[in-house]
Amino acid sequence: MTLHPNNSLKKIVIFASGTGTNAENIIKYFKNSSLARVVAVFSNRKSAKVLRKAHDLDVKALYFDREALYKTNEVLHVLQDIKPDLIVLAGFLWVFPDNILRAFPQKVINIHPALLPNYGGKGMYGAKVHESVINNKDEESGISIHYVNEKYDEGEIIFQTKTQIDKKDTPDSLAGKIHQLEYKHFPEVIEQLLKKNQE
DSSP states (O other), X not given: OOSSOXXXXXXXXXXXXSOOHHHHHHHHHTTTOSSEEEEEEEESOTTOHXXXXXXXXXXXXXXXXXXXXXXXXXXXXXXXXXXXXXXXXXXXXXXXXXXXHHXXXXXXXXXXXXXXXXXXXXXXXXXXXXXXXXXXXXXXXXXXEEEXXXXXXXSOEEEEEEEEOOTTOOHHHHHHHHHHHHHHHXXXXXXXXXXXXXX
16 A cells, blocks of 8 residues: 555656566656556557566557657647656667657656767667777676657766776677666665755
């Protein structure tokens, strides 16, 4: 039994394009929270595993196509009906549309698997980022959580944390280190932002 009725809980909506490990982690983190719940997961890929994971965790799972996001206000209207307190991009690979950013100012955040402004921009995601970091023989990498604006990975940074890269690290082993940082810190940063907005 929660201490607060559900209508007083903050609402989180997640956008994801892939397997949804971060989305699943965030859903579970807030499952018994007295602050917030993940109320919906949106994906631009009908076959994305994240939709099945959301469904299995009793979270509304919604698919949309490019037209619904960019050429109509369909996705915007669904979000306006939900009234989310925070929209979280967790492995969402399309640039986020202006109409939604205008409707939810400073309420859309993203996670990037590198220390921005390094290794950001169009086409820089997932394994491509880790391969670039390893190829450049960097000594550290990390995660960046930032507000979303109309350009890939250029919004104001909210939080960064680092991990050391060993000489024996490969893109795969670095990805494992980055995932651990994401799983630990992403839900905590979301929680802090929601608490801050409550004040």
